[in-house]
Amino acid sequence: MTAFSRIDMGEVTRLTRAGQLTEAMALLQGRPAPGRPRSATGPGAATGPGAARTGGGAARPWPALDMVAPSIPGGAWTAPGSAPGATGDAPSAGTAPSGRQGLSETIRSLRERFPKMGAMPGLAEGFGAGRSAPVPVPEGARFEERSYAGAAGSRTYKVYVPSGYAGQALPLVVMLHGCTQSPDDFAAGTQMNALAEEQTFLVAYPAQPASANMQRCWNWFNAGDQQREGGEPALLAGIARQVVAEFSADPARVYAAGLSAGGAAAAILAATHPDVFAAIGVHSGLACGAARDMPSAFAAMSGGGSAPARGAHAAVPTIVFHGDADRTVNPVNADHVVAQATPATALGEAVSSGAALGGRAYTRTVRSDAQGRPVVEQWVLHGAGHAWSGGSASGSYTDPSGPDASREMVRFFLAHAREAAPTQH
Known part of the structure; x- marks a missing residue:
């Protein structure tokens, strides 16, 4: 009998949808759920590394991931009721998807809530992983892997060089994937390479390895990864500098954008390296300092965290996208990102809506300086969950029904350039 066949996936999924993720995790790991008698069929598995802990007392309930698994290979992860042929809300707590789809959805839910949980041997491998479909590369363009090494460690990354590159000083966009994703998956979903080909700029996709985080999340919630010297900000800024040097890119037009954990990492880069990044994009992410450890990360994601201090960091022009039905990262975090990015000087405000x-x-709010330049731009995506707006179904965590976040971010980015100054090292 396999580990999968011994697990009551109906009960696991019911617990997940009810927000009882600690209990669901226990069943997946072969342990009795808290408050339930141990099965007589055999001993439960030992608690794995990264198994959730919420402190003393009863476990705090966390909402389940609000994304529905694709019904066909290569389909998009969509919000409940938005998939083709959907007729209403997601199944009730007592309705369990069956087989691999149910397990995949449940494990994704648990992974998003417990970013550093250990792998479940024989069970979690292959579920919820970023897609690896080949990314199309036009004739004359390149999409190549590189590596960067510095005092803080090393990372691989992929870089897209458009066919129109002929040695000129191009802008650079650094794209930071979300949990379980990969550079190829993120490139396919965001379609940023197609925009780079159209508008002639470079794109770099740093890769977070499982050795740094079991689910390949950027460690935005670690205090050591929220500082300029050392940690992941130093690695990501190092990658940006290396691409600028290799391709003679324009150091005044370097930008960073990311989804979820990647969005949070982009917000951190704005705080730690305003001398490197001229503007950032945060999609479904969190502000720098929203968490300092795992318990505060859970609180921030669910909306219970405190807002980071305004004016604590140099303000970098920022564009923010967030679904108001996101049950993975509470939409209040978008407001925190905006508050952190807003300078002390008075800004004009324009609000518009559309579809x-x-x-x-969506509702779009643009805050501009006295010269009319947009400094902070916020898009509230009505009814959207935890997914890249306007993305392609060829990548994971995309919402093809929304406005094109990639195109809007590039528009915003290219309106900003850093003042000429020597880059700090």
């Missing part, structure tokens, strides 16, 4: 061609409605 994308795919049907997703």
Whole structure:
């Protein structure tokens, strides 16, 4: 009998949808759920590394991931009720998806809530992993892997060089993937390479290895990864500098954008390296300092965290996208990112609303300086969950029905350049 066949996936999924993720995790790991008698069929597995702890007392309930698994290979992860042919809300707590789809959805839920949980041998491998479909590369363009090594460690990354590159000083966009994703998956989902080909700029995709985080999340919640010297900010800034040097890119037009954990990492880069990044994009992410450890990360993601101090860091122009139905990272975090990015000087404000061609409605707020330049731009995506707006179904965590976040971010980025000054090292 396999580990999968011994697990009551209906009960695991019911617990997940009810927000009882500690209990669901226990069942997946072969342990009795808290408050339930131990099964007589055999001993439960020992608690794995990274198994959730919420402190003394009863476990705190966390909402389940609000994304529905694709019904066909290569399909998009969509919000409940938004998938083709959907007729209403997600299944009730007592309705369990069956087989691999149910297990995949449940493990994704648990992984998003417990970013550093250990792998479950024989069970979690292969579920919820970022997709690896080949990314198309036009004739004359390149999409190549590189590596960077510095005092803080090393990381691999991929870089897209458009066919129009001929040695000129191009802008650079650094794209930071979310948990379980990879550079290829993120490139496919965001379609940023297609925009780079169209508008002639470079794109770099740093890769977070499982050795740094079991689910390949950027460690935005670690205090050591929120500082300029050492940790992941130093690695990511080092990658940006290395690409600028190799391709003679324009150091005044370097930008960073990311989804979820990657969005949080981008917000950290704005705080730690305003001398490197001229503007950032945060999609479904969190502000720098929103958490300092795992318990405070859970609190921040669910909306219970405190807002980071305004004015604690140099303000870098920022564009923010967030679904108001996101149950993975509470939408209040978008407001925290905006507050952190807003300078002390008075800004003008313009609010507009509309709907994308795919049907997703949105509200857009633009705050501009005295010269009319947008400094902070916020898009609230109505009814959207935890997914890249306007993304392609060829990548994971995408919402094709929304406005094109990639195109809007590039528009915002290219309106900003750092003042000429020597880059700090």
